[in-house]
Amino acid sequence: MNWLLVWPILIPVLTAALCLLAWNAPGLQRTLSFLGTFVLLIGDLYLFAGVWEGGVQSVQMGEWPAPYGITIVADTLSATLVVLTALIGLGVAVFALGDIGVERETTGFHPLFHALLTGVGGAFMTGDIFNLYVWFEVMVIASFGLMALGCERAQIDGGVKYVILNLIATTVLLVAIGLLYGVTGTLNMADLAQVVPQHAEQGRLIVIAALFLLAFGMKAAVFPLYFWLPASYHTPPAAVSAIFAALLTKVGVYAMIRTFTLIFTVGQAYTYSAILAVGVLTMLIGVLGAIAQNDVRRVLSFNLVSGIGFILIGLGLGTVLGLAGAIYYTVHHIVVMSGLFLVAGVAQRVAHAQGLDALGGLYRSQPLVAVLFFIVAMSLAGVPPLSGFWPKVILVQASLEAEAYIVAAAALVTGLLTLYSMSKIWSLAFWRAKPEVAPQAAPGILDPGPLGAGRKAVLLTPVALLAVLTLAIGLFAQPLLSISERAAVALMAPDAYITTVLDEEG
Amino acid sequence: MNSVILHTATRLLMSLILMFSVYIMFRGHNEPGGGFIGGLIAASAIVLYSAAFGATWARQALRVPSMSIAGCGLFFAAISGVFSAFAGSPFLTGLWWIPHLNIEVHLALSTPLLFDIGVYLVVIGAIVTIALEMEEAED
Amino acid sequence: MENVLAIVVGILVACATFLILSRDLIRILLGIAILSNAANLLIFTAGRVTRDAPPLVPGDLEVPAGAYANPLPQALILTAIVIGFGLLAFALVLSYRAYVAMRTVDVDAMREAEPPYPDQSPPTGEDGRQTPLRRRGAAGTPTREAAQ
Incomplete structure (x- = not known):
């Protein structure tokens, strides 16, 4: 069991290393990439099964006992998220076979992709807050590479904004960790959970908590700090923006959920109300931004920001039901957002156009693409019985129970506006006849060439699987709901987490 | 140039710098040095070579793609x-x-050493x- | 000693903030470099500045004899320096590429990925005149009076 805990880190590292060794052999890299994500998914499923049956598991790296060494911990939340990481990784790896050209493959797409998965997996699994910073950096540097890969003008422009704001965010995180270490003298998250509530200087800890909120908020793209996301996520190839949209912001959200339920249990009145306010603003501003955009993937980027707001209100409510809704929403959002970005990439590619003003007639010319888009888009909008409906119901119910009526109203309005934004894409890009204007390619976006039938099948298979998945977790909501509830209960009462980590050496 | x-x-300097970098790397376990700084020194040798003869010849002298060296290192470190x-x-x-050799040399093989070699290669x-x-972008 | 270092960290952060708020990409990167150094110094200060023996365990003991200096902040800083070095190197390469692609280091003029400003031009200064894009390598040094 010990070894399954390092699986989400070890397998992508080895895959990345082997892909680097096969630098000049793109065909071999493709095979390795596919096999790597497949093996990762199998191991992560076993890990999840083990955690589901046996509770929280932990291992001390290099046999250095906690709280001095680095601990790898898996509870229900992190096990669920690593399974999803592997699942989306597999889907995007298959999509990338048809989407990423040879010129990107020979300049390091596959190694960077697996380095990204390593960073994400490490961030979900670590039990040490400085180690969390390191995994953030692994993830960030791999995403920098993926963002700039290909060096198209738009990519470089988006990349500059992405890189600068993420560099500032990680530095803020480093400052916050340094201050926390200075005040408490420990970096192990379970140990911090014991030290922080008993610490004499609560005021300082609340300030540090605010710094963590700022740093993770920048990573998660919440309201006043999200500008880097819509400026950059639509510029790289669809496979890259899909994996970014599915995972990167979620790591920020995960870190926020983890630190604010486990460590910063002091001053929750301040921090949770701040998170709640930020969440409400994020979801409203995000969806309003989405309505104003033209480029399809920019519309989706703003919807992504809006979804982060939903997750945050679940955390900000501070109840088990709210957290369960947030976790359910996270799972739903990972699946749906990657699906949407992938299908939008296919649509933009077959239509040779980026913007809603130039797209059109896709329902007639590409019925399968249209149906797949419709399923995932309606799921994002929260139309029953798709997967977006249940977490929204839970979140609205949780906010009503907490008597946060404004939050409930904001969530409902956001749901409505999301539906509007999705139907706008549907009616403009798919339903109406193709507009007469000459399709003008966005500046700097390479035309990847015609799309053969075989390649299109490769592109659409992962999208179809994601669409089936969102249908499945919508129609059979109970298993995921019980997972979310168990994860939420464990987060609100983290005794098992703390004792598992700290008693490991005893 | x-x-x-x-x-x-x-x-002349290439061989000296590369030898010195290996020495620094092995020294690193108990004394100042290590894979990172050793790798930097070795990389400086190759950068010097490319400054003297040009990036094309430097790539040729490496024989393998430079990122494959990093991949090899990453593999060693992970394994x-x-x-x-x-x-x-x-x-x-x-x-x-620690194998017993019938000579006066104390030889200690360890997984941290393998990790350090990995770091060395990744940095190079x-x-x-x-x-x-960068050098090719200037041309 | 901690107080002095804390003031130094504060000054560094102030300089970094000033530089990051600039429109020039190179200044922003310099600001980030200073900010990450400030963060490293902060960790160093947070780990308490002491004059003690190095944290080495003598061969015949299990724990060091007597008081010893805290080695952890240095390990943390070393990690942060290495990571910061890598990130900054990447950011420099990227800015060079951005300059080659767009012939400017003015971040306000970089609108390739986003829709252009409504009037198709970069924002104007307070007096209504257009702020000059700073083009390195073009004829003449950038003029400053329009920006004031």
């Missing part, structure tokens, strides 16, 4: 943590193997890639 002095000096599986210890536990690969990329 077309300078006889630089060409001749580079040929060094896996050996502890055979000893029943968690990931990255240090294992030591990454720095050389960036440096050669």
Whole structure:
């Protein structure tokens, strides 16, 4: 069991290393990439099964006992998220076979992709807050590479904004960790959970908590700090923006959920109300931004920001039901957002156009693409019985129970506006006849060439699987709901987490 | 750069710098040094070579793609943590193997050493890639 | 000693903030470099500045004899320096590429990825005149009076 805990880190590292060794052999890299994500998914499923049956598991790296060494911990939340990481990784790896050209493959797409998965997996699994910073950096540097890969003008422009704001965010995180270490003298998250509530200087800890909120908020793209996301996520190839949209912001959200339920249990009145306010603003501003955009993937980027707001209100409510809704929403959002970005990439590619003003007639010319888009888009909008409906119901119910009526109203309005934004894409890009204007390619976006039938099948298979998945977790909501509830209960009462980590050496 | 002095000096210095980098790397376990700084020194040798003879010749002298060197290092570093599986210890536990040689040399082979070699190679690969990329962009 | 270092960290952060708020990409990167150094110094200060023996365990003991200096902040800083070095190197390469692609280091003029400003031009200064894009390598040094 010990070894399954390092699986989400070890397998992508080895895959990345082997892909680097096969630098000049793109065909071999493709095979390795596919096999790597497949093996990762199998191991992560076993890990999840083990955690589901046996509770929280932990291992001390290099046999250095906690709280001095680095601990790898898996509870229900992190096990669920690593399974999803592997699942989306597999889907995007298959999509990338048809989407990423040879010129990107020979300049390091596959190694960077697996380095990204390593960073994400490490961030979900670590039990040490400085180690969390390191995994953030692994993830960030791999995403920098993926963002700039290909060096198209738009990519470089988006990349500059992405890189600068993420560099500032990680530095803020480093400052916050340094201050926390200075005040408490420990970096192990379970140990911090014991030290922080008993610490004499609560005021300082609340300030540090605010710094963590700022740093993770920048990573998660919440309201006043999200500008880097819509400026950059639509510029790289669809496979890259899909994996970014599915995972990167979620790591920020995960870190926020983890630190604010486990460590910063002091001053929750301040921090949770701040998170709640930020969440409400994020979801409203995000969806309003989405309505104003033209480029399809920019519309989706703003919807992504809006979804982060939903997750945050679940955390900000501070109840088990709210957290369960947030976790359910996270799972739903990972699946749906990657699906949407992938299908939008296919649509933009077959239509040779980026913007809603130039797209059109896709329902007639590409019925399968249209149906797949419709399923995932309606799921994002929260139309029953798709997967977006249940977490929204839970979140609205949780906010009503907490008597946060404004939050409930904001969530409902956001749901409505999301539906509007999705139907706008549907009616403009798919339903109406193709507009007469000459399709003008966005500046700097390479035309990847015609799309053969075989390649299109490769592109659409992962999208179809994601669409089936969102249908499945919508129609059979109970298993995921019980997972979310168990994860939420464990987060609100983290005794098992703390004792598992700290008693490991005893 | 077309300078006889630089060409001749580079040929001489290359071997010295590379040897020194290996020495620094092995020294690193108990004294100042280590894989990172050793890798930087070795990378500086290759950067010097490319400054003297040009990036194309530097790539040729490496024989393998520079990122494959980093990949090899990453593989060593990752696999060094896996050996502890055979000893029943968690990931990255240090294992030591001191063979008895009938000579006066104390030889200690360990997984931390393998990890350090991995770091050394990763640093060489990454720095050389960036440096050669920059140098080619200037041309 | 901690107080002095804390003031130094504060000054560094102030300089970094000033530089990051600039429109020039190179200044922003310099600001980030200073900010990450400030963060490293902060960790160093947070780990308490002491004059003690190095944290080495003598061969015949299990724990060091007597008081010893805290080695952890240095390990943390070393990690942060290495990571910061890598990130900054990447950011420099990227800015160079951006300059080559767009012939400017003015971040306000970089609108390739986003829709252009409504009037198709970069924002104007307070007096209504257009702020000059700073083009390195073009004829003449950038003029400053329009920006004031």
